[in-house]
Amino acid sequence: MADGFAPQGSIIERDSAMAGLWEKLKGSVTPIEWRLQAPLIAEINALKAEKNAVVLAHNYMTPEIFHGVGDFVGDSLGLAREAARSDAKIIVQAGVHFMAETSKILCPDKKVLIPDLRAGCSLAASITGPDVRLIKQRYPGLPVVTYVNTSADVKAESDICCTSANAVQVVEWAAKTWGVDRVIMLPDEFLARNVARQTAVKIISWKGRCEVHERFTVADIADLREAWPDAEILAHPECPPEVLEAVDFAGSTAAMSNYVMTRKPRRVVMITECSMADNVAADAPDTEFVRPCNLCPHMKRISLENIRDALVNEQFEVTVDPVIASRARAAVQRMIDMPPPVTPARYDLVKARHHVDVELI
Numbered sequence: 588m589a590d591g592f593a594p595q596g597s598i599i600e601r602d603s604a605m606a607g608l609w610e611k612l613k614g615s616v617t618p619i620e621w622r623l624q625a626p627l628i629a630e631i632n633a634l635k636a637e638k639n640a641v642v643l644a645h646n647y648m649t650p651e652i653f654h655g656v657g658d659f660v661g662d663s664l665g666l667a668r669e670a671a672r673s674d675a676k677i678i679v680q681a682g683v684h685f686m687a688e689t690s691k692i693l694c695p696d697k698k699v700l701i702p703d704l705r706a707g708c709s710l711a712a713s714i715t716g717p718d719v720r721l722i723k724q725r726y727p728g729l730p731v732v733t734y735v736n737t738s739a740d741v742k743a744e745s746d747i748c749c750t751s752a753n754a755v756q757v758v759e760w761a762a763k764t765w766g767v768d769r770v771i772m773l774p775d776e777f778l779a780r781n782v783a784r785q786t787a788v789k790i791i792s793w794k795g796r797c798e799v800h801e802r803f804t805v806a807d808i809a810d811l812r813e814a815w816p817d818a819e820i821l822a823h824p825e826c827p828p829e830v831l832e833a834v835d836f837a838g839s840t841a842a843m844s845n846y847v848m849t850r851k852p853r854r855v856v857m858i859t860e861c862s863m864a865d866n867v868a869a870d871a872p873d874t875e876f877v878r879p880c881n882l883c884p885h886m887k888r889i890s891l892e893n894i895r896d897a898l899v900n901e902q903f904e905v906t907v908d909p910v911i912a913s914r915a916r917a918a919v920q921r922m923i924d925m926p927p928p929v930t931p932a933r934y935d936l937v938k939a940r941h942h943v944d945v946e947l948i
């Protein structure tokens with residue numbers, strides 16, 4: 588459960604809880620912003636209690652959303668799984684549209700709301716269900732592994748989903764289960780290329796890219812090293828492989844967060860979306876964060892104001908055709924049923940065992 592406060596408590600309880608939240612957020616929120624945000628946080632938390640609703644807040648939400656109103660926080664799949672276990676009637680997805688679809692797929696009986704219907708994703712938009720059907724015709728007999736950052740239509744055409752935390756494990760499982768040495772892995776070109784370096788399985792992929800992570804370059808890493816020679820640099824595997832080769836650690840959002848919380852580096856750089864570092868920094872006061880981030884314009888469409896409006900008006904509901912949802916659920920469930928990695932996967936491209944690149948469709 589993220590830090591919130593008891594909406595039904597006394598003014599004093601609320602004030603002391605809000606004071607605790609302010610202590611946590613003051614590194615990334617200004618006092619002027621806080622004066623506007625605090626009443627909205629109070630209003631949202633009261634609405635959640637009144638309507639039996641939960642807010643799922645992705646790692647890329649701004650800190651006042653992530654720490655102020657998020658009941659479950661983390662990556663998209665973790666959020667949907669937590670939501671499925673809760674008895675809430677309404678889910679507000681503080682994230683982008685494909686995440687709301689995943690929540691609906693896993694929680695078909697709950698009302699799933701997204702505060703802004705325009706919150707999309709360059710990666711999810713790069714491929715459609717009909718594209719996947721054509722790919723399967725071109726490569727018959729090969730399993731299709733699909734990143735969770737895709738629409739329900741694309742998941743429905745897939746054999747199994749993966750996240751950046753388990754992609755290598757899922758690719759190897761699919762090759763073994765189908766008895767083949769190649770798999771189709773969609774749609775992120777860079778994630779596929781980074782996975783290909785960690786496994787003997789050959790990968791056929793697609794030219795989808797995350798518009799946030801594709802912009803980081805090796806020159807950016809060199810500049811950071813020169814300016815902050817003692818900083819430990821972490822990157823997300825949606826970045827290009829040459830960027831991953833230049834950093835100290837690469838892994839999913841969960842793996843990066845885990846790295847900071849357990850190793851407690853004195854100074855760190857997170858090569859990912861801006862709010863990720865802000866949210867981890869709020870829980871890691873002894874680490875100094877250098878923040879050369881890129882903003883995701885889609886994630887930033889979500890605000891305290893439109894979360895409040897989503898709860899008040901029960902808008903905008905996200906639905907998935909039941910037939911599509913059932914097929915997509917099978918692909919997601921197959922991944923969920925796999926044993927979880929002991930620790931979130933690390934992408935070690937310097938010590939990579941394999942130097943075979945992907946075949947791009």
Ligand code: SF4
Pocket residue numbers: 647683707708709710711736797798799800860883884885886
């Ligand atoms: S950060 Fe990248 S993958 Fe995530 S929603 Fe934004 S564009 Fe999509």
